[in-house]
Amino acid sequence: MITKAEQPKGTNAGDIGKLILAGLVLAAGIFAYSWFGRDGSVPASMRLLGVLAALVIAVAIAAFTGLGRRVRNFLAESQFEMRKVVWPTRDETIKTTGVILLVVIVLSLLLGLIDLILKSVILDWLLKLGG
Numbered sequence: 003m004i005t006k007a008e009q010p011k012g013t014n015a016g017d018i019g020k021l022i023l024a025g026l027v028l029a030a031g032i033f034a035y036s037w038f039g040r041d042g043s044v045p046a047s048m049r050l051l052g053v054l055a056a057l058v059i060a061v062a063i064a065a066f067t068g069l070g071r072r073v074r075n076f077l078a079e080s081q082f083e084m085r086k087v088v089w090p091t092r093d094e095t096i097k098t099t100g101v102i103l104l105v106v107i108v109l110s111l112l113l114g115l116i117d118l119i120l121k122s123v124i125l126d127w128l129l130k131l132g133g
Contacts, residue, residue: 031056
């Protein structure tokens with residue numbers, strides 16, 4: 003078990019400023035995409051590259067905040083835990099999928115049969131008795 007010292011959860015003014023700056027950079031990239039697309043002078047591929055560059059810059063700015071450090075730490079720990087997972091083999095996956103498909107088919111046939119029986123009971127017997 004990994005034990006780590008608790009890091010403070012609060013955000014300071016510098017982190018909030020960095021997150022606002024990251025949001026502004028991303029918003030500017032999206033605005034530029036639509037602004038330069040009005041007259042068609044800038045190709046869509048170049049505008050898309052501009053938005054992607056703004057996204058990369060915004061993520062880079064946000065990565066140096068407390069929240070960004072917590073996200074990086076979470077991703078690193080998740081990757082470490084994923085190495086512990088025992089994944090099923092191809093043969094196990096195919097067999098399990100086959101069983102699930104068989105159960106779905108059997109249950110759908112059973113529900114269809116129940117529906118057919120109830121329909122015949124209601125329409126043929128009960129409604130003819132009342133009419």
